[in-house]
Amino acid sequence: MKKFFRVLYIGLIFTFLYIPILTLIVLSFNDTKTMGVWKGFTWDWYLEIFTNAQIIEAFWNTLIIALVSAVVATVVGVAACVGIQALRHRTQQLVLQVTNIPLLNAEIVTAISLMLAFGLFGISLSMGTVLFSHITFCLPYVILNVLPKLRQSGMHIYEAALDLGASPVRAFFSVVLPDIMPGVTSGFLMAFTMSVDDFVVTYFTRGAGINTLSTLIYSQVKVGIRPSIYALSTIIFVIVLIVLIVANVLPDITAARKKGENS
Amino acid sequence: MNKRKLLAGPYLAIVLCGTIIPLLAILYYGFTDRAGQFTLANITAVTEPENAKALGLSLLLALICTVICLLLAYPIGLLLRRTKGEKKGLIIFVLILPMWMNFLLRTMAWKALLANTGVINAILEAVGLPGINIINTPAAVVLGMVYDFLPFMILPIYNVMIKIDNSLIEAAQDLGSNGFQVLTRIILPLSVPGIISGVTMVFVPAMTTFAISNILGGGKIYLIGNIIEQDFLMGLRQTGSGLSLVIMVFILISMALINKFDKNGEGSML
Structure with missing residues (x-):
């Protein structure tokens, strides 16, 4: 009985989380632009993705911005972690507190503060300002993922490598980096995800005419969203689902099988 | 050694x-x-009836949203506490996956679901129940907030729950604690850090959102975020900045309160 309620509760929460997603997938096959009614099945919206220039451009913008800002944030962030470790304890604490600001601050405040600063220095809003802003809010995710790993790995192996005659650069790339790689990967993935999902910062820091998927969707909220956006989102969702299944569930299953074979 | 500090340079510049x-x-x-010229007018603008009302409503809805998220998420943490390591990845996966569908779209989906002629009302009607008319009301906005921010409450609570040592709970049971005492005296105090981080991660974005209220409030519900957005769209940088400073004060106050609460919570643990 207890188990029944447990499963029921978790089931209800997961239903709550997935109902809107199911709705969007259904709407991507709906033969009408109106949201509330079902007018029959169609593939049209999926075909339209490839001809709608606005959607194609927004998709590439989203992808390029996320990729560039995640790569830059990861490189700058990893270098920063190595540098931060060499700082005095007090300075380290101060730097880490400032690192936390974008994480704790409200998105809208981060967004308008950046916009105002660009204005104050006469930098006109463009793709560059969006990229810089994304790098800024992505960096804390990299640092918070990498720094603990670097602290765990300790400087001993680095120093050991130096004693054995490696140059500092070689010691970092062939000894320290492999050790902190899990942190670097998760930092990169978090930065990438945050950038893809961002709406508020892009909305306030983009130049005229630049759209990511988020800002394109927001601009269509009042007039009605083009169902091809549902179609594109469904495709992205399914791709991520497959990638995550391969990355997460398969190792679990094979591990479980091996265990089963062994016992 | 000194050269290494230079590696932090680009980051510090950013x-x-x-x-x-x-x-x-x-x-x-x-x-x-x-x-x-120096002025306090942008800050005192928050006392104008329209702005004060929006701020009050933002605080109220964010509070309701945070409480609902906590009430929904805590039992999940409790239920998932006993899950084995292999399943952990799967659960986090299921919680994070929805975030890969753009949050504006997921919020739009609720608009379709909640509409007066929408899916939920059609189902309710089919089984002979009265329909719900909550679209374009604060209730719909709270639902959207809970939906969007619930994972931010579940994940930190779950993360502290799985770290609670089972032997502590067994020890309490051996010493004669019943299930309720185990919950209130062992699990609850030990999960305080997770609760606190969940509360901040839900309260701040809920209080400052403007997209959710815009979509599910049908443009009729003005939260402080909507006012700030409007100000900037109309080029009123000064007023928008003044109101942003006011909400920053609220964010700082809530963080300070939470910090204090955290210290007390940890104190009572000893």
């Missing part, structure tokens, strides 16, 4: 240009008028 200077820019605009 922090300076991307975090510190922009915050100073908000301060500058918040405390000056259009002619660049």
